[in-house]
Amino acid sequence: MNENLQEFQEMAMNALEDAVLMGCSEDQIKAVLGEIINGLSTNYLPR
Numbered sequence: 001m002n003e004n005l006q007e008f009q010e011m012a013m014n015a016l017e018d019a020v021l022m023g024c025s026e027d028q029i030k031a032v033l034g035e036i037i038n039g040l041s042t043n044y045l046p047r
Contacts, residue, residue, distance in 0.1 A: 012033055019029035 015033065016026065017030050020026055
């Protein structure tokens with residue numbers, strides 16, 4: 001799980017840096033990434 005989280009953090013950082021280079025504000029892309037995460041759901045039942 002730690003490896004998955006590290007990989008996710010790296011991908012999120014790359015997306016953040018790319019967005020800032022394209023003219024988006026850091027706060028704007030963080031909000032979008034947060035919306036994406038909040039919109040995720042799983043079909044697995046909690047343990």
